[in-house]
Amino acid sequence: MALHFVDEQQGWLCHNHGGLVDTRDGGRTWSVEGRWPGTSVRAIWFGDAQSGWCAEVGGVYATEDGGRSWVRELESGGDPVVAVVFADQSQGWVLTFSGDVYGRND
Numbered sequence: 001m002a003l004h005f006v007d008e009q010q011g012w013l014c015h016n017h018g019g020l021v022d023t024r025d026g027g028r029t030w031s032v033e034g035r036w037p038g039t040s041v042r043a044i045w046f047g048d049a050q051s052g053w054c055a056e057v058g059g060v061y062a063t064e065d066g067g068r069s070w071v072r073e074l075e076s077g078g079d080p081v082v083a084v085v086f087a088d089q090s091q092g093w094v095l096t097f098s099g100d101v102y103g104r105n106d
Contacts (some may be wrong), residue, residue, distance in 0.1 A: 002044045010049050012067060016043030020054065022067055042081055047089040055081035060094055060102075074102055 010036040012022045013030065020041055022042035046052035050066045052072070060074040060081060074081075077095040086092030086104075094102040 004044045004046055004052075006049055008048050011044060012044050012052070014044050020044070020067065028032065043084040045084050045086045045092070047086060052091055053084050053092065055084040055094060057081065060084060064089065071102060073104075076100075076102075 002014040003011065009026050010022070010024050011027065012020060014020050019032065021032055023030050040057050041054050043055040044052065044059065046053065050061050050064055052063050054063075054070070054078060056081040057080050058078065059072055059076050061070040061075045063070050074094060076094075076096050079098050080096055082097050084092065085095075090105065093105045094104075096102075
């Protein structure tokens with residue numbers, strides 16, 4: 001499971017059944033936001049209410065619309081992604097199970 005909030009009200013939760021839900025009221029209620037294209041979310045990070053990244057078993061997906069749609073940005077070649085860390089909207093890193101690190105710097 002992974003959890004990330006961008007402010008006091010808006011956050012996203014990845015649960016162990018591969019789903020992704022969001023809240024806009026500080027966690028009082030949760031709902032499915034759009035369609036998650038992956039299989040099992042491992043890590044999540046949002047820089048603001050619209051832009052975020054989710055790591056799943058086989059790669060990393062990005063959203064620019066608050067999680068309503070996702071585009072695959074990285075294919076890990078079967079090596080499970082275990083963490084996603086971003087310093088800001090344009091610079092981040094992905095760690096795989098075998099220790100490979102992928103970077104992004106726009």
